[in-house]
Amino acid sequence: MDLEFIKRETLKDKPKDETKLGFGRIFTDYMLMMKRDNTRGWFYAAIEPFGDLSLSPAALVLHYAQEVFEGLKAYRGGGGRILLFRPWENMKRMALSAARLSMQPFDSDFLLNSIYELVKREKDWIPAAPGTSLYIRPTYIGIDPFVGVAAAEEYLLYVILSPVGAYYPRGLEPVDIFVENNYVRTVRGGTGTTKAGANYAISLLAGEEAHQKGFSQVLWLDGVEKTYIEEVGSMNIFFKIDGEIITPALQGSILPGVTRDSIIRIARDKGMPVSEKRISIYEIEEAQADGKLEEVFGSGTAAVVSPVGKLVWGDKTIVVGDGGMGQVTRMLYDTITGIQYGRIEDPYGWTYELK
Ligand SMILES: Cc1ncc(COP(=O)(O)O)c(C=O)c1O
Structure with a gap:
């Protein structure tokens, strides 16, 4: 053709x-x-x-x-x-x-x-x-x-x-996230691993209700037990707990983000331990109580890396680190955007230059 x-x-x-x-x-x-x-x-x-x-x-x-x-x-x-x-x-x-x-x-x-x-x-x-x-x-x-x-x-x-336009016209600012414990986005075997428009239609109501409460983003929990972390509206999510970077494993219900994959690769190459595993909201709460919840950020094409300041889950507020942006979050943002805009060398063969 x-x-x-x-x-x-x-x-x-x-x-x-x-x-x-x-x-x-x-x-x-x-x-x-x-x-x-x-x-x-x-x-x-x-x-x-x-x-x-x-x-x-x-x-x-x-x-x-x-x-x-x-x-x-x-x-x-x-x-x-x-x-x-x-x-x-x-x-x-x-x-x-x-x-x-x-x-x-x-x-x-x-x-x-x-x-x-x-x-x-x-x-x-x-x-x-x-x-x-x-x-x-x-x-x-x-x-x-x-x-x-x-x-x-x-x-x-x-x-x-x-x-x-620039996603962060005023610089990277931590966002507060509403942990959704009523609606679910998908379940394993559903269409959560795809970019089907329908996935976004069914998430609108949760987004609107979260907006009314003053949140710009929703964090989805798993569709069965409403316990395990899945992803944010249009981002995957990462936690830095006691020096380890953790992101929910791709178990058949979350979108396999290109940015997510890039972050895992970069962080590992910088010598940081990265785990892809099932992680529950209770573990996040516990990590914060123990003073080990160091950084949280979302990842996606639109925002690249988006620092999270607070997670609000029912009547609990989980404050991340000191509420500001963490060093690893900043480093990952700088590295990925550096590669995307050609400011730093791309050792991975990820960029394609149009000639
Ligand atoms: C539901 C969802 N999760 C995660 C992502 C991040 O994926 P990517 O890094 O490929 O943009 C997106 C955006 O595409 C998304 O819509």
């Missing part, structure tokens, strides 16, 4: 003030569009003008949520270099997400190369101010006009781009 190019007549104005980009509301001039049906297989791929989709109101995705997505970024490094961070991992995860939702497989290499073409064409949209980036959102949906519960036979796979 060849990648076509469909030119748009007029280009949009690019944002002038890169300090006011925010997240996810501004989109570039073009998008990547791929189409598949069961008779022709993948039959269309083009870089097209960004625009509305036309779907039947009966389209399967609108009724039964057969949708998966990804989130990655292109970074503007020194000298105008354009860098992507482990993008092949996002392709792999999207393929696994699609398989879990009974969606037809796609050619990950073709998709990734087409994303490279799209980002190159839109390179002038990649902001340069510190901490900014171009967010890349691949989305895959089943679109048959058929109101019956079945896997789709017709699909759209598209990729849109959005210049995004």
Whole structure:
């Protein structure tokens, strides 16, 4: 299949003030569009003008949520270099997400190369101010006009781009987290390991209720015993307890984060002990009572590393360290962002430079 190019007549104005980009509301001039049906297989791929989709109101995705997505970024490094961070991992995860939702497989290499073409064409949209980036959102949906519960036979796979602002315009600030002990996000065997849009729909209510209580993030506990730590709304979570870095093991209900994997690798390379294991909220409470809960942080593409100041669990408040940001959290943030923006050497082969 060849990648076509469909030119748009007029280009949009690019944002002038890169300090006011925010997240996810501004989109570039073009998008990547791929189409598949069961008779022709993948039959269309083009870089097209960004625009509305036309779907039947009966389209399967609108009724039964057969949708998966990804989130990655292109970074503007020194000298105008354009860098992507482990993008092949996002392709792999999207393929696994699609398989879990009974969606037809796609050619990950073709998709990734087409994303490279799209980002190159839109390179002038990649902001340069510190901490900014171009967010890349691949989305895959089943679109048959058929109101019956079945896997789709017709699909759209598209990729849109959005210049995004710095996550920490005022510097890294610890967040307070609400430990959710009423709603659950997923259970083992469910879809928690995937980036299915439905996972996020079912987490909105907990997020809203936590917001009303003054928290920006929810920490999910396991869906059966509501005891073991899973992850935060859009981040994996790490604890530093008595010198050891601990993160919940990938046991079939949490998202295998690319940032999570990178942090584990970097921390181990720096000689720190890292365990992936089941860890309960009671153990966290106990560690704090013993004065051993040194650092807590979330990890994800959006925030990179997000220090946690407090965990509020029922009527208990678990204060982390001295409530400020820990040294390991800072080091990991500096190292990962250093690699992503090409400020420090990448010893892992994680960055891909677009030329
Ligand atoms: C539920 C959830 N957990 C964890 C993450 C972190 O994953 P990554 O580091 O690949 O961005 C994300 C964000 O993608 C997420 O949505």
